[in-house]
Amino acid sequence: MSTRRVARVLIDSPLPQLDRLFDYEIPPELADTVAPGIRVRVPLRTAGRLVDAYVIEIDETDAAGRPLSLVESVISTVEVLPAGLYALARRAADRAAGSASDILRLAVPKRMVRAEKAWFAADPVAAPTIADTDVAWAEGVLDAFPGLPDALSAGERLALDAPPRPATLASGEDVGAWAELLAAAAVRTLAAGRSAVLVVPDHRDQAQLELALAGRVPSDALVRDDARRSGPERYASYLRVLAPQPCIVVGNRSTVYSPAHHIGLVVIWDDGDPLLAEPLSPGVHARDAALVRQELDATALLFAGHTRTTDVERLVAIGWVREVPARRRASPRVVLSATREGESRGARVPSSAFAAAREALASGPVLVQVARPGYAPVLVCADCRTPARCPHCAGPLRARRPGAVPECGWCGRSAPAWRCASCDSVKLRMASSGSERTADELGRAFPGVRIIVADGTHPVTRVDATPALVIATRGAEPIAAGGYRAVVLLDGDRMLMADELRIGESCLRWWSNAAALAAPGAPVHLVGVTGGVARALATWTQPAYARSELAERAPLHMPPVVRVATVDGSAAAVRTCVDTLREDLPNLGDEAVLGPVSTENGSRAVVRFDYGAGRAVADSLRSSVIADALRARRSTKGRQAPARATLRVRVDVPDLDL
Incomplete structure (x- = not known):
């Protein structure tokens, strides 16, 4: 009985009906070229055109069976889709009721011919070697968490609360102590001959990890993976990951799918950050993809952060993830600031926080966190307090500076002839203060002090140790050399007013991440907030807050209970x-x-x-x-x-x- 070789392929298409394997006959001229994992081009009868596809497996069938279309051509002989990556994409897509090709579109970069040729022309990657001094350094850092090294070696699922303080590296650079901890775990894994994948929310976190790893591992063993790189750079990095030598991969949410060789560790940092939630279909969160990968690859999985999400706390509660406590519990000095007797109840900065900032400015920088960027991000009618809306798209109106013509925060159009729809007034009032207005106010209160604004419009990643007031929006706080001498958290009550199920979790995460930038012993003032979330920050018991949130959501069948x-x-x-x-x-x-x-x-x-x-x-x-x-x-x-x-x-x- 004669047989024929058949390639089972996954077509690269967003159409859900094509999310299955299709059989194509391999013509004799391509018999020695077509292999599992490569990209090919095949005809799609229903569309009447050629489409790209991944070869998943090769099989032999009876030549007298049903007629099959032929594989048209081979795009590249590089096996860009290892079997493990396809299994991960398939499982993650099935869990999210999505298509595997949508997952692979995030994980596998587009082919770049020049980068591919340069890769093949270069010398093969050598096995990385880690100096004994660097291994000893890693063991010393991990020793702060008893049992953590053994748990990582055993491939366990772990959760830990990162040290809430800055750290100074041997190079003199300042990073968060969390970056040093995760770098130590990755260095130890690489020294054992296995790869590590470190997933972080944004480029700021990525830069800190790269600094912590610099000089500890060979440069060709540290792979950067993020969407800000050019196409050729991303493809070259992907080819390095495919090489049969272990490495450390640092990147954003899609990095969780990185097919690193002989992987031994996956780390998710700050899984409560919305940047780790994939907006594209099928919308698999990096945390969920990491859990699926841990099951498939039997690798260690580490969730780390300054706070504990309810998602991870649920896994800890059912025993699926094990908590690793620190040898010595550390926490910032948090002060719940409120207006004192005799002060105006509307005072934005109470006297206690004001005095702490003035005292701290004598020795270094002070961080002031605010809720929103800009000057006046919210305008209301001066007579009836109705929120001012754009007459074109109904978006909120804002002001860029005092006396400026209001403009829409959605469509950007100006509204010089605005009139209140409720009372017909033409007067506007600033209902909130953004980063720029706060900088103006504090600049007048602290004459002669350097003012630095850090937000989306004014990105600042680092400040030196000289006295300065740093006004930053949540998540945009720069790192200060030696840590901030004081931290003031404003607009907390306004942040908690957002109509979101997880707003308490989010606020606790924003405040905790900012508090972790303070120098040891420096005061952290949370202004105008009381209740459970404020107590959790003051006592630094974020896991307990997550447990209370789970208990409240259980009777209501709210996520992540269901x-x-x-x-x-x-x-x-x-x-x-x-x-x-x-x-x-x-x-x-x-x-x-x-x-x-x-x-x-x-x-x-x-x-x-x-x-x-x-x-x-x-x-x-x-x-x-x-x-x-x-x-x-x-x-x-x-x-x-x-x-x-x-x-x-x-x-x-x-x-x-x-």
Whole structure:
């Protein structure tokens, strides 16, 4: 019986109906070239064109079987899709009711011919060697957490609270102590002959990790992976990761999929940062992808941060993740500042915080955290206090400087002839102070003191040890040499007013990250906030706050106590999807589905389900997405208009938002 060689490929397409393996016959001229993991080009009959695809596996079938199309050509012989990466993408996509090709589009960079040729022309990568002094340094840093080195070697899932203080490296550079800790874990892993993948939210965190690793590992063993690099640089870095030599990969959320050789450690830093939540379909959070990868690769997994998210605390509570306490508990000196008797209740900076800042300025920089950038980010009617809105798009109006014409924060149009829709007044009043207005106010209060504004418009990453007032928005705080001599956290009450389920968690994370920039013993003043979140910051018991949040959400079936999926689309498509889900899972419960309700773009339903039912719910939702896409294709067959599916599913949304 004659046989033929067949390539099973995954087509690189966003269409959900193509998210499966297709068989293509390998022509004789490509028999020695086609291999698992490479990119090829194949014909797609339904589209009448050639498309890119990944070869997943090679098989032999009966030549007398059904006719198969031929592989058209080989794009590159580089095996860019290892079997482990495909398994991870498949599992992560199935968990999120998405497509594996969408995951791979994030993980595998586009091919760059020149970078590929330069890689093959260069000498092979040598096995990295770590000096004994660097291994001893790493062991010394990790010793602050008893049992951590052994747990990492055993491939456990761990959670720890990072030291809330700055650290000075041997090079003289200042970084957060957390960066030194994670660098030590990575150096120890690399010294054992295994790779480490360090996932951080943004370029600021990445820069700190790279500084902490510089000089400790060979330069060709430290791989930077982030979207800010050019296409050739990203592809060259990816080729280095594919090399059969261990390395340390540092990057943003998609770095969690990095196919590093013989991986031994995955680290997620500050998993509560929204930048680690993937906005593109299927929207898999880096934390969830790391959990899937740990199961597949049996690697150590470390969640670290200055706060504990409810997601990680839930895993600790059920025993899936083990908490590693520090040998010696350290915490900043947090002061809950409030207005004193005789002071105006509207005073933005109480006298205690003002005095602490004045005293600290005698020896170094002082950090003042504010909620928003700009001068006056919110304007209201001066007579009735109704929020001022743009007459074109209804966006909030703001002012860039005193007496300036108000402009819209959404569309950017100016509104010189604004008139209040409630009382017909034409007078505006500044309802909030942004970073620039705060800088003006504090500049008058502290004459002669250098003022530095750090926000999205004025990015500042580092300040020296000379006295200065640093006015920074949350998340944009620069690192100070030796740490800030005092930290003042303003606008806390305004931050807590946001209509979000996790706003308490978010505020605690913003404040804790800022407090961790203070020099040891320096005061941290939280202004105008009381309650559980303020107590958690003052006592530095963030895990306890996460536990209390979980306890409050449990009776209400709020995430992350349960998993939540949203279904968006036309009213008919959403209704069909919900009905199919109830048929597939009759024991799901009547209260599991909220809606459908009408939205601006159609209809939406929210599905709440236990973790044990996750696979069944995801499979049902995915089948509905595919069925809707096929219906859309049939409805436009023979027309010029493209097929457009209306159903969109997002699993593991953090908030219930109807």
